[in-house]
Amino acid sequence: MYRYDEFDHKLVAERVEQLRRQVKRRMSGELTEDQFKPLRLMNGLYMQLHAYMLRVNVPYGSLSSAQMRKFAHVARRYDKGFGHFTTRQNIQYNWIKLEETPDLLAELAEVEVTAIQSSGNCVRNITSDHYAGRAKDELEDPRVYCELLRQYSVLNPEFSYLPRKFKIAVTGSPHDRAAVALHDIGLRMHLNEAGQVGFEVLVGGGQGRTPFLAHTIREWLEPEHLLSYVEAILRVYNIHGRRDNIHKARIKIIVNQMGIDRYRELVEADFERIRGSALKIPQAELDRINAYFAPPEYEELEDISGELAALRAADERFDRWVGANVAAHKVPGYSIVNLSLKAPGRAPGDMTADAMDAVADLADRYSMGEIRVNHRQNLSFVDVRQCELHTLWQKLEGLELATPNINRLSDVVCCPGLDFCSLANSRSIPVAQDLSRHFIDVDKLALVGDFTINISGCMNACGHHHVGNIGILGVDKRGKEFFQLTLGGSSDEGASLGDRLGRALPQEDVPLAVEAIVAAYLDIREEGERFLDTYRRVGIEPFKEAVYGPSVVRAVA
Amino acid sequence: MSPVHRHGSRVPNMQMIIASRLTDGRVVFLGDGGAWVDSIECGVVLEKEEDAARRMSEAELAVTDNRIFDPYFIDVVVEDGERRPTKVREAIRAFGPSVRTDLSAGGWDWHVQIR
Amino acid sequence: MALVRGNAVVEDPFTNLAGREDIPSSGAIIVDLEQWRANRDALAGRADPVGIRLRSDQPPELIAAELGFLDMVALEFPAFKDGRAYSYARLLRDQYGYTGEIRAVGDVLLEQLHFMERTGFDAFELDSDDPLRDLQIARSEFDVWYQPSADGRMTAIELRHQRGG
Numbered sequence: 001m002y003r004y005d006e007f008d009h010k011l012v013a014e015r016v017e018q019l020r021r022q023v024k025r026r027m028s029g030e031l032t033e034d035q036f037k038p039l040r041l042m043n044g045l046y047m048q049l050h051a052y053m054l055r056v057n058v059p060y061g062s063l064s065s066a067q068m069r070k071f072a073h074v075a076r077r078y079d080k081g082f083g084h085f086t087t088r089q090n091i092q093y094n095w096i097k098l099e100e101t102p103d104l105l106a107e108l109a110e111v112e113v114t115a116i117q118s119s120g121n122c123v124r125n126i127t128s129d130h131y132a133g134r135a136k137d138e139l140e141d142p143r144v145y146c147e148l149l150r151q152y153s154v155l156n157p158e159f160s161y162l163p164r165k166f167k168i169a170v171t172g173s174p175h176d177r178a179a180v181a182l183h184d185i186g187l188r189m190h191l192n193e194a195g196q197v198g199f200e201v202l203v204g205g206g207q208g209r210t211p212f213l214a215h216t217i218r219e220w221l222e223p224e225h226l227l228s229y230v231e232a233i234l235r236v237y238n239i240h241g242r243r244d245n246i247h248k249a250r251i252k253i254i255v256n257q258m259g260i261d262r263y264r265e266l267v268e269a270d271f272e273r274i275r276g277s278a279l280k281i282p283q284a285e286l287d288r289i290n291a292y293f294a295p296p297e298y299e300e301l302e303d304i305s306g307e308l309a310a311l312r313a314a315d316e317r318f319d320r321w322v323g324a325n326v327a328a329h330k331v332p333g334y335s336i337v338n339l340s341l342k343a344p345g346r347a348p349g350d351m352t353a354d355a356m357d358a359v360a361d362l363a364d365r366y367s368m369g370e371i372r373v374n375h376r377q378n379l380s381f382v383d384v385r386q387c388e389l390h391t392l393w394q395k396l397e398g399l400e401l402a403t404p405n406i407n408r409l410s411d412v413v414c415c416p417g418l419d420f421c422s423l424a425n426s427r428s429i430p431v432a433q434d435l436s437r438h439f440i441d442v443d444k445l446a447l448v449g450d451f452t453i454n455i456s457g458c459m460n461a462c463g464h465h466h467v468g469n470i471g472i473l474g475v476d477k478r479g480k481e482f483f484q485l486t487l488g489g490s491s492d493e494g495a496s497l498g499d500r501l502g503r504a505l506p507q508e509d510v511p512l513a514v515e516a517i518v519a520a521y522l523d524i525r526e527e528g529e530r531f532l533d534t535y536r537r538v539g540i541e542p543f544k545e546a547v548y549g550p551s552v553v554r555a556v557a
Numbered sequence: 558m559s560p561v562h563r564h565g566s567r568v569p570n571m572q573m574i575i576a577s578r579l580t581d582g583r584v585v586f587l588g589d590g591g592a593w594v595d596s597i598e599c600g601v602v603l604e605k606e607e608d609a610a611r612r613m614s615e616a617e618l619a620v621t622d623n624r625i626f627d628p629y630f631i632d633v634v635v636e637d638g639e640r641r642p643t644k645v646r647e648a649i650r651a652f653g654p655s656v657r658t659d660l661s662a663g664g665w666d667w668h669v670q671i672r
Numbered sequence: 673m674a675l676v677r678g679n680a681v682v683e684d685p686f687t688n689l690a691g692r693e694d695i696p697s698s699g700a701i702i703v704d705l706e707q708w709r710a711n712r713d714a715l716a717g718r719a720d721p722v723g724i725r726l727r728s729d730q731p732p733e734l735i736a737a738e739l740g741f742l743d744m745v746a747l748e749f750p751a752f753k754d755g756r757a758y759s760y761a762r763l764l765r766d767q768y769g770y771t772g773e774i775r776a777v778g779d780v781l782l783e784q785l786h787f788m789e790r791t792g793f794d795a796f797e798l799d800s801d802d803p804l805r806d807l808q809i810a811r812s813e814f815d816v817w818y819q820p821s822a823d824g825r826m827t828a829i830e831l832r833h834q835r836g837g
Contacts, residue, residue, distance in 0.1 A: 007828035011816045018813050022783065027579065029623045031783075038753060039783055047627075049650050052582035080660055097581035121753065151818040151828070157787035158762055158819075161755025238759045239731055273767060278820040284833045347656055418646060419654035427645075429656045481645075 001062050001370060002147050002292045004112045012109045015116055015155065019043050020102035042122060042160065044115030045101055048422050052096040055118040056108060060128035060146040061089040063371040065360040070111045072356035078104050085341065085349040087413060087464050089127045089373045090118055094420055116154055121162045123153035127169045129177040130374035133293060134336055134382040136328040140189050140197055142172035144290045145226060148281060152227050159234045163241035164249035174493060179375060181205050181214045181495035182467060184251045185233060192220045199226060203233055204255030207461040211497050212252040215260040217267060227279040232270040236263065296368050296383060301333020304386045311390050320442050321393055324404035335386050339379040340411065343400040344436045347429045348414040349377035358399050366392045376413050378406065409439040409451045413464060417457030417474065424457035426474025426481040431455055431510055438511040448518055450530045467491035469531050470514060471498040483510050487543055488535045499540055502548045513547045520546035572603045574616050575650065576628035584650045585625060587616055593625055597640050597651045602633065674803040677795040681803055686723050686744065702746060705730055716741040725777065728756045732764050739770050749778035761792035765822045785810035792822035
């Protein structure tokens with residue numbers, strides 16, 4: 001994990017003191033709310049339904065056990081005993097006091113955590129593959145570039161008042177767990193024809209009211225030019241991005257308006273001008289940061305598939321858990337373990353302070369003190385010895401973090417919705433809770449297989465419903481909460497946006513509608529097909545029929 | 558923030574003024590004597606238009622005074638002797654998130670549908 | 673409204689001709705792009721200083737060829753959230769090599785002064801009770817940054833490796 005040096009520490013400390021001063025100016029009235037709002041947003045402080053909400057960065061999803069313990073402490077000391085992990089590798093607290101925020105941030109700074117630019121019209125948290133550095137399918141660890149981008153973007157004087165927010169994601173694996181096609185800038189590491197590692201650069205992806213998949217602006221970019229190229233993209237956006245309408249201000253709008261070819265022309269022209277400048281990444285800095293991401297000291301172990309198979313055969317519950325929640329590691333004898341925050345009835349992403357402390361302890365004992373946060377509001381331990389899988393599982397079960405549902409039906413991703421968020425027009429969490437209670441049969445989960453459900457409480461799409469295999473969007477129909485379903489979304493390397501299924505449904509019909517879709521899928525699917533594959537093969541009609549057809553027995557509204 | 562009827566119909570009903578307290582961002586209601594109170598039960602109910610206008614001016618003063626911000630009107634009804642906002646969003650502000658009734662004020666029963 | 677340049681509040685030597693039809697024959701003046709274009713030759717040949725004031729939708733490439741005649745470029749912030757002028761200032765310095773005064777005008781607050789200085793502004797029209805105090809605060813809050821700045825001061829990366837750290 002990256003560790004701050006004296007310069008990183010200094011910058012963060014200075015930013016905290018600046019906010020302290022800005023808060024004082026707000027409290028005394030020297031700054032109006034209008035003047036203060038962008039300043040507090042640039043430190044992640046929102047005004048929501050209940051109180052100030054603070055969004056804290058987990059840079060590219062990497063978290064140490066010490067940082068997790070600090071999150072627990074913050075939840076107890078400054079909030080109501082829990083935090084919420086989001087779809088962008090952040091954590092949110094919902095009952096923060098303005099007057100306590102500078103002290104809170106100073107405490108976070110002690111463990112090298114910030115809320116800098118987690119909101120505002122600037123470059124946000126750089127997100128990445130939560131298996132970075134560990135996945136078997138990875139080409140190269142992207143985190144060194146994430147850290148370089150993070151430093152480049154923090155308090156960047158030219159790009160702190162962009163037309164709108166700006167999100168960057170990086171993947172080092174061809175299997176894209178970072179959803180790069182859905183970001184303002186997506187970076188995909190791959191080999192060119194000469195076998196050199198570089199970046200495919202994508203621009204103009206995003207969800208919200210007008211979802212778009214990103215376009216490729218550059219097929220292959222030398223890594224040393226990453227910052228220059230990103231700067232050129234940001235500069236063209238800063239100058240040309242629309243500022244007349246908040247809903248048309250993202251880069252995806254201007255890229256699609258002027259066309260990717262024209263946008264590329266402008267970017268390449270500026271890039272040519274600056275590629276040799278101070279932004280070229282010096283090898284010394286690359287090496288310095290890379291050293292922090294060096295793999296840990298692994299023991300020389302062997303894959304123990306035989307012993308594991310025996311354990312699995314002896315214990316159905318353990319078997320289900322390994323099948324759903326455990327992933328392959330680069331290093332023999334090790335595994336990646338996913339902690340499901342989606343026990344039946346849980347609000348997706350929520351975690352109590354006690355659970356955070358317990359997870360920190362487990363991370364120290366079983367996974368070299370590191371935790372990863374992912375986009376589906378779950379956590380991962382990425383360095384677990386296979387021989388300890390069974391013991392770890394038992395402990396996770398005790399904490400209700402072992403529901404065998406990763407990327408399955410009850411692993412629902414959900415925004416905070418109207419229960420917390422002032423933008424929402426419907427309550428999304430009760431829908432997620434209903435679904436996770438409805439799909440409680442773990443054998444059924446295994447039978448159905450990979451199936452992502454994403455729920456957003458409004459068109460801003462923070463639940464990423466456009467890329468759910470089933471997307472659920474809350475809409476306000478004559479003052480009542482209704483839900484619009486979409487099918488066939490996907491956020492990985494074959495990214496697609498979901499298709500609208502039909503008219504919006506009242507909340508109580510949603511679980512049955514999902515049940516009907518699942519039943520239709522099980523009926524139609526061919527050998528080895530996930531839901532997404534079947535959907536892409538047969539189209540939407542069978543599912544429309546299943547949900548809205550005359551033969552459907554509907555719940556009484 | 559201009560004193561505009563943000564919510565509610567023109568049918569005579571009860572209104573209150575809701576706002577956010579500056580220091581901690583918490584939901585407050587305009588009470589008597591210029592006080593801002595945490596509980597919807599303790600706030601002032603406005604039943605006449607001239608009351609409403611006068612009270613909103615009071616609220617505007619509190620904004621200038623840096624005590625609160627974003628004041629606006631909400632409609633309330635009395636049910637079973639308890640005051641409730643007519644809109645779900647305002648009820649969530651008054652009582653807390655529907656999914657965490659352990660954190661709510663007033664212990665209001667979320668299974669009651671709002672018309 | 674106070675004009676701050678360097679470390680002092682100064683009298684503005686320029687007269688802003690906004691909205692005026694006539695161009696006075698002497699004195700330092702500020703014109704907008706339309707006035708510049710309408711009176712280009714006269715203004716280019718003018719003995720006294722000429723400054724231009726650009727709106728936030730007028731990028732510096734529009735006057736790139738004219739910079740040799742301009743003693744001052746004022747870049748507008750119609751609202752402090754409109755951040756286009758930060759890029760314009762950088763382009764003026766880095767792409768067009770402009771060394772004259774770049775002045776921030778419009779909605780200019782203490783809270784943005786630090787970023788303005790780093791992108792190449794060296795004069796500010798500040799609506800403040802105590803503009804020098806504001807400037808002093810803005811300059812004292814940060815002495816570390818990650819990105820190259822217009823004044824050539826070292827970045828954290830440069831400092832790190834200069835010391836072999």
